[in-house]
Amino acid sequence: MHDVYTIKEKILSRNAELADENRRILKERGIFTVNIISSPGAGKTSIIEKTLESLTDRCRVAVIEGDLQTEIDSTRLKRYGIPVRQITTGRTCHLDAHMVHHTLPWLMEQGDIELLIIENVGNMVCPAEYDLGEDMKVVVMSVPEGDDKPLKYPSIFHASDILIINKIDLVGYTNFNIDRARENALRINPGLEVFETSCTQGKGIKRWCELLLSRIPARR
Amino acid sequence: MHDVYTIKEKILSRNAELADENRRILKERGIFTVNIISSPGAGKTSIIEKTLESLTDRCRVAVIEGDLQTEIDSTRLKRYGIPVRQITTGRTCHLDAHMVHHTLPWLMEQGDIELLIIENVGNMVCPAEYDLGEDMKVVVMSVPEGDDKPLKYPSIFHASDILIINKIDLVGYTNFNIDRARENALRINPGLEVFETSCTQGKGIKRWCELLLSRIPARR
Numbered sequence: 001m002h003d004v005y006t007i008k009e010k011i012l013s014r015n016a017e018l019a020d021e022n023r024r025i026l027k028e029r030g031i032f033t034v035n036i037i038s039s040p041g042a043g044k045t046s047i048i049e050k051t052l053e054s055l056t057d058r059c060r061v062a063v064i065e066g067d068l069q070t071e072i073d074s075t076r077l078k079r080y081g082i083p084v085r086q087i088t089t090g091r092t093c094h095l096d097a098h099m100v101h102h103t104l105p106w107l108m109e110q111g112d113i114e115l116l117i118i119e120n121v122g123n124m125v126c127p128a129e130y131d132l133g134e135d136m137k138v139v140v141m142s143v144p145e146g147d148d149k150p151l152k153y154p155s156i157f158h159a160s161d162i163l164i165i166n167k168i169d170l171v172g173y174t175n176f177n178i179d180r181a182r183e184n185a186l187r188i189n190p191g192l193e194v195f196e197t198s199c200t201q202g203k204g205i206k207r208w209c210e211l212l213l214s215r216i217p218a219r220r
Numbered sequence: 221m222h223d224v225y226t227i228k229e230k231i232l233s234r235n236a237e238l239a240d241e242n243r244r245i246l247k248e249r250g251i252f253t254v255n256i257i258s259s260p261g262a263g264k265t266s267i268i269e270k271t272l273e274s275l276t277d278r279c280r281v282a283v284i285e286g287d288l289q290t291e292i293d294s295t296r297l298k299r300y301g302i303p304v305r306q307i308t309t310g311r312t313c314h315l316d317a318h319m320v321h322h323t324l325p326w327l328m329e330q331g332d333i334e335l336l337i338i339e340n341v342g343n344m345v346c347p348a349e350y351d352l353g354e355d356m357k358v359v360v361m362s363v364p365e366g367d368d369k370p371l372k373y374p375s376i377f378h379a380s381d382i383l384i385i386n387k388i389d390l391v392g393y394t395n396f397n398i399d400r401a402r403e404n405a406l407r408i409n410p411g412l413e414v415f416e417t418s419c420t421q422g423k424g425i426k427r428w429c430e431l432l433l434s435r436i437p438a439r440r
Contacts, residue, residue: 007227039259040344040373041365068345070371091375093313093345122373123345124260125288125313144364144387145261151290153260153342155311167364173393 015130018097022133025104026116032216033116035095035132037156038140040122043166045073046199047140047208048117052080054209055115059216062110064103064118066095073119083110094126097133114216124149128156136215142167144174147181150188157188162195164208169198235350238317242353245324246336252436253336255315255352257376258360259369260342263386265293266419267360267428268337272300274429275335279436282330284323284338286315293339303330314346317353334436344369348376356435362387364394367401370408377408382415384428389418 026033036044048063055061062083065074074086085103087095100118107113118134120127139160141149144167150157157163163185165178178196185192193211197204213219246253256264268283275281282303285294294306305323307315320338327333338354340347359380361369364387370377377383383405391398398416405412413431417424433439 039261039342039365040369041259041362067372069374070368072368072372091345091349093343121345122259123313123343125311125341125343126346129311142261142364144362144390145259148290148292149260152287152292154289170364170390170393173390 019131019133033134035134037120037127042140042142050205059114061115062113100132124153128159138162140164143170143176150185154188163192164195239351239353253354255354256358257340257347262362270425279334281335282333320352344373348379358382360384363390363396370405374408384415
């Protein structure tokens with residue numbers, strides 16, 4: 001049997017090549033691409049819903065939705081009248097560049113998309129290792145998960161450009177300390193830009209949407 | 221390059237063999253073993269803390285603590301004066317039978333342990349596939365994660381014997397519906413025994429501890 005780690009290196013190196021190809025294709029089309037990663041239930045889909053509420057009148061958005069099973073999330077997002085493509089991964093605990101590559105012909109048929117949001121499978125570990133060809137990696141942590149998560153799952157905080165601390169409406173009902181959470185995250189990755197959001201109260205969404213708009217190439 | 225899926229089948233089949241050996245060794249010593257699995261921050265460590273508060277006077281417990289990084293959780297648990305062994309997995313997103321096998325000599329030195337609690341790495345996906353040699357698999361889902369999680373991450377609900385719905389004190393602050401959560405979980409696995417707990421309020425812990433005590437071979 002081949003050494004497992006050698007196999008994994010090969011998989012990751014092929015993934016990186018294909019991710020670079022995805023990135024080149026998306027860039028040529030002027031599409032800004034975001035890869036959103038979190039634990040199950042941290043609120044990725046809710047954040048995307050709020051983002052669509054705010055942005056669908058202002059730019060052309062498409063979503064790729066990664067899940068092990070079910071189309072629950074893509075059904076939620078299709079209500080916003082934008083193109084949504086579901087990838088169900090079965091037993092695979094993350095999206096990879098190959099899966100995303102297969103959606104590109106579909107994406108090219110959706111007119112002049114400016115912003116592509118990819119919602120990864122709910123998992124704090126493996127998605128950190130698989131570049132999809134995105135311009136920006138976003139990690140979402142939610143208040144009920146606890147402020148020690150950056151220390152315990154450092155790889156995804158290390159790999160990300162943006163941290164969204166979500167469900168801040170629940171701070172009063174938990175022992176979560178926002179300052180400590182920020183501090184723990186910035187200890188792992190001092191370059192992280194941090195947003196605090198509550199989807200139920202609509203807090204923090206505006207600033208996050210302005211950031212997205214400012215990164216779309218045609219609008220710079 | 222070998223086919224990735226063939227390699228994975230081989231890994232899982234070797235894991236299953238070693239898990240059976242772990243199970244045989246633990247059984248011979250009269251140790252009842254529980255493998256606790258959840259997303260990051262669903263409250264595995266808090267549930268174990270409450271369990272230790274209730275059980276350390278009543279039976280001899282040891283804990284194996286799985287984390288990518290840090291000894292934060294094992295430090296929390298050592299305060300209860302019981303044997304705790306940390307496994308830091310680095311980039312590996314689950315415990316496997318081999319890692320647990322290496323802790324058995326340590327475990328055998330801890331006197332007559334009756335209950336071994338293994339806290340897996342926070343991940344709803346991969347731990348479902350790796351038998352560690354436990355007698356009982358426990359999946360924890362927490363209220364803020366949402367009541368659709370059994371449908372979206374079915375493999376772990378399918379593989380488990382027990383479901384703990386934790387953080388029920390937060391039900392009033394979310395759109396989580398306990399009946400719907402139970403229904404979704406039982407749709408995936410009708411054999412699941414369901415517990416509802418709140419570690420901050422101490423709810424549901426007694427029933428859970430009674431279940432554990434009733435399963436210890438010497439006490440049956």
